[in-house]
Amino acid sequence: MVVGELAHERDLIIIGGGPGGYHAAIRAAQLGQSVTLIEREEFGGVCLNKGCIPTKVFTKGANKLASIRKAGQFGIESDSIHFNLHTLQTHKEKTIHQLRKGIAALCKANKVELLSGSAFFLAEDRIGVENGDQYAVYRFKHAIIATGSSPFIPAGIEIDHKRIVDSWSMTKIETIPETLFVYGHDYIALEMAMAFSIFGSHVTLIIEKNDFPFDQAINREIKRVFKKNGIKIIRNAAISSAVANESSVSINLEKEIHTCTHLFVSTGQKPNIDNLGINRIGIEMTASGFIQVNKQCLTSIPSIFAIGDVTEGPALAVRAIRQGKAAAEAIAGISSEVDFSFLPTVAHTLPPIASVGLTEQEACEQGYQVNVGQFPLSSSGIAAISGERDGFIKVIIDKESQLFLGMHMMGYGAVELITSGVFSLEMAARDEDWLFPTYPHPSINEGMLEAVESIKKQAIHIPPAIRNEIYKV
Numbered sequence: 001m002v003v004g005e006l007a008h009e010r011d012l013i014i015i016g017g018g019p020g021g022y023h024a025a026i027r028a029a030q031l032g033q034s035v036t037l038i039e040r041e042e043f044g045g046v047c048l049n050k051g052c053i054p055t056k057v058f059t060k061g062a063n064k065l066a067s068i069r070k071a072g073q074f075g076i077e078s079d080s081i082h083f084n085l086h087t088l089q090t091h092k093e094k095t096i097h098q099l100r101k102g103i104a105a106l107c108k109a110n111k112v113e114l115l116s117g118s119a120f121f122l123a124e125d126r127i128g129v130e131n132g133d134q135y136a137v138y139r140f141k142h143a144i145i146a147t148g149s150s151p152f153i154p155a156g157i158e159i160d161h162k163r164i165v166d167s168w169s170m171t172k173i174e175t176i177p178e179t180l181f182v183y184g185h186d187y188i189a190l191e192m193a194m195a196f197s198i199f200g201s202h203v204t205l206i207i208e209k210n211d212f213p214f215d216q217a218i219n220r221e222i223k224r225v226f227k228k229n230g231i232k233i234i235r236n237a238a239i240s241s242a243v244a245n246e247s248s249v250s251i252n253l254e255k256e257i258h259t260c261t262h263l264f265v266s267t268g269q270k271p272n273i274d275n276l277g278i279n280r281i282g283i284e285m286t287a288s289g290f291i292q293v294n295k296q297c298l299t300s301i302p303s304i305f306a307i308g309d310v311t312e313g314p315a316l317a318v319r320a321i322r323q324g325k326a327a328a329e330a331i332a333g334i335s336s337e338v339d340f341s342f343l344p345t346v347a348h349t350l351p352p353i354a355s356v357g358l359t360e361q362e363a364c365e366q367g368y369q370v371n372v373g374q375f376p377l378s379s380s381g382i383a384a385i386s387g388e389r390d391g392f393i394k395v396i397i398d399k400e401s402q403l404f405l406g407m408h409m410m411g412y413g414a415v416e417l418i419t420s421g422v423f424s425l426e427m428a429a430r431d432e433d434w435l436f437p438t439y440p441h442p443s444i445n446e447g448m449l450e451a452v453e454s455i456k457k458q459a460i461h462i463p464p465a466i467r468n469e470i471y472k473v
Contacts, residue, residue, distance in 0.1 A: 007139040016146035018045020020308035020320030029110040031332035054171035057092040059348040062195035121277040149269035149309035156241035163244035177262035184266035187347035204232040215359035215408040269315040295337035296330040342425040354418035357406030369399040375451040379461040382442040388412035402430040413444040
């Protein structure tokens with residue numbers, strides 16, 4: 001086909017079928033748009049096929065294995081426990097396939113057209129789509145770029161996807177590493193370090209900075225829990241080179257050489273924009289190489305929007321999903337925008353980590369005089385029942401206005417509970433808004449109440465000696 005000979009007309013074309021892309025497609029279809037969703041690989045994107053879902057299958061597997069090992073306290077007896085990585089891989093693939101079919105069914109039910117192929121811009125209102133030897137041109141009224149990101153690998157590290165793996169291939173390895181080095185401090189690095197430690201690997205975590213990117217209380221608890229699980233941490237270190245042979249990996253840490261059987265590299269993401277033709281049409285970029293967008297996710301070209309990992313910010317599916325819906329609504333003429341001031345961060349470690357709002361250090365740096373409340377889960381009845389007593393719940397409250405500023409948790413139920421912190425920040429809650437309601441008993445929810453109560457020295461289940469230790473009285 002000759003470019004310009006024939007162009008298929010569409011209201012909205014979305015390039016990229018990951019969480020941001022398909023949420024945008026379905027929301028736009030709900031609003032009456034004629035939508036075409038284009039994906040060059042598998043629908044569901046990186047999150048479903050290579051990222052969020054596969055890694056969470058592994059963290060859930062580790063959680064189940066750890067629970068079974070402690071099941072004897074509940075009278076559940078077993079002569080032996082065997083972990084089979086191949087079976088977990090099979091479950092992972094089955095889960096991915098089921099969820100992928102679900103996305104396709106949702107798109108079909110909403111009359112979203114699905115196309116396979118690589119898309120690139122020919123002009124501000126046209127794209128070309130290649131799929132093998134087939135080629136077609138589409139003219140659109142609006143387009144959304146949702147092509148996601150790929151692992152960023154530092155210079156000197158040679159990924160072979162067997163012994164040196166990235167976030168896309170970590171969950172595809174065929175054997176449990178005897179010695180695993182994990183390079184990075186993001187949530188995936190922490191999740192995989194903990195999971196493979198439980199699976200039986202001897203794990204060492206390498207981080208380039210002195211500490212993790214959470215509240216200081218969480219950072220201390222991570223180090224305590226990792227030490228308890230035999231995970232070593234090397235801080236203030238960067239890998240200058242890493243090379244694999246048939247049986248091992250040689251890692252050069254500037255002045256030290258380490259050898260392990262496997263290396264997992266999780267050092268960030270880079271946007272998938274190289275082959276989109278955006279330079280041809282003059283889309284403005286940020287200084288760090290991402291597509292520049294406003295709060296409606298609109299680019300410098302009035303008909304083209306961009307969402308997810310191609311825009312600046314944390315590479316999180318939740319961000320892409322919210323942006324996708326906002327873009328679809330803006331295209332339909334609805335006043336909609338995104339604000340990620342209170343974007344939660346979670347890690348499905350064991351125990352899990354969840355955080356939202358300002359850390360204690362950030363609040364002080366911004367000039368707040370703060371009250372800090374912290375409740376150790378070792379004092380929780382439901383945590384004792386569950387055998388999950390590691391961790392705590394911490395709240396940050398402005399001393400002057402009593403406004404809630406942040407919540408930071410590491411422990412049983414943290415990922416599910418963090419939404420309460422998000423709601424509190426969005427609704428400008430004060431400490432009284434936490435103190436007034438009733439909380440189900442027994443539950444981890446009570447820990448949130450006691451964390452706030454501890455500020456006023458009203459927490460029932462924090463003995464004075466423990467309170468003095470927490471607050472260094």
